[in-house]
Amino acid sequence: MTGAGLPRWAWLPFALAMALLVIPLAGLLARAPWARLGELLASDRSRDALLLSLATCAASTVICLILGVPTALVLARARGQWVAAARTLLTVPMVLPPVVAGLALLTTLGRRGLLGQPLAVLGVEIGFTTAAVVVAQTFVALPFLVVSLEGALRTAGTDMERAAARLGASPSYVLARVTVPLVAPAILSGTALSFARALGEFGATLTFAGSLQGVTRTLPLEIYLLRESDTDLALALAIVLLGVSALVVAAAARLGRTHG
Amino acid sequence: MATIGQRVGALVAVAALAGCGQPAQGDAPVVFAASSLSTVLPHLDDTARFSFDGSTGLLDQLRSGARADVFVSADHDTMLAAAEEGLLDGEPVMVATNRLVLVVPADNPASVTGFDGSLADTRLVVCAPEVPCGSGARRLAEAAGVRLDPVSEELKVTDVLGKVASGEADAGIVYATDAALASDAVTAMEIPGAAADPNTYWAGVVAQAPHPEGAEAFVAALAGPWQADLRAAGFGPPR
Known part of the structure; x- marks a missing residue:
């Protein structure tokens, strides 16, 4: 046993938690059509769903980074009553049931929505496009990046930042040369988390974007659809989804460690 | 009772x-x-x-x-x-x-006249072919000589209804009972041959x-x- 502070009884809940989380995944792996995996994944609809998922998740993760890093900085550094309120508002999409997120987007950006109606007049219609998928994924994934990064920003770096500022560095220079390198592990793991969350997005995409092969039908939607008609292909795609998620999360943990 | x-x-x-x-x-x-x-x-x-x-x-x-x-x-x-x-x-x-019907939003923004050529260039939403409502819709379209070019193939019939009722889609194909449930938001139109193939x-x-x-x-x-x-x-x- 390692670590002086580890009480012996903690192993029991640990074992139960691992069993609860790992056994269903093992069950999925056991049922997977391994022998036909290559053939199943070579089909058009598998490829379309996988490529669409990867492309939209990459896009939404980039947007999450562009918007999320400065947002986390504001939440961590700004002072005032409103900061707590803003933090709560930003966290809500994280715990919102996916279908509610979809309805929220539909009533806002839909053709008859608050913003969607004026946009439609200008000829911009988001519904049923790949852009709608990216919007839905960003909506649910952005809070993960902001929340994980804000925590790191609050505990790291204020002394060094102050020192750099006293030496005459501008706030943007301090951000780029001091703050970002300090919280790089948190940025990486937050990015991975939001990518993984975007990859698993289902409800908001279904409610808001629709489902058309190669346009809006991402991996989770395709898995849900195939679950009834072609269980083997659904399981094969589930394995791919599981694999990509595991890869992303593991890579982030590793990168986070080496930078830390 | x-x-x-x-x-x-x-x-x-x-x-x-x-x-x-x-x-x-x-x-x-x-x-x-x-x-x-x-x-x-x-x-x-x-x-x-x-x-x-x-x-x-x-x-x-x-x-x-x-x-x-x-x-x-x-x-x-x-x-x-x-x-x-x-x-x-x-x-x-x-x-x-239960027969399939064509539904449009109550104000019929795309001026759909029925299960005919007026569906071309509209935002039509149907069920995916894997789902009974989707295979049925395709069968009826083939029989009527209408080309379906949907913007989305939904996983459930309620998702089709939701998109038409919210005005997000111009038309959709759902069951008569779905249309009856949302009768204040959508207008239902009969599909030729649907009653004979329920x-x-x-x-x-x-x-x-x-x-x-x-x-x-x-x-x-x-x-x-x-x-x-x-x-x-x-x-x-x-x-």
């Missing part, structure tokens, strides 16, 4: 109370029924306990040993599979039909049902006295 199911339930409950002091749970059946019945069935029987889902989802649950008394599927194939796998006690009976609803008693008598009574009521209520909800008569 007390239904047969309620009467039977009440009788059994009274008998149980008088006889051996069991809680008044009675012989109220657990009913696994297709989602499209979720509005009408609870009105018809307020003692039965319902679980509503897609027919194939419910079949999956029955296969995994879910304890149910009655299974009501929204298509014949699923009920056939249940029967072949020995999940049923006795023969299932057809209790209703979905059929089947009810059967589940093998080793915990409440077999309640289950029998429920199925009998569906096939008999509740027919008028099913008709009022937009279902067609069994054929």
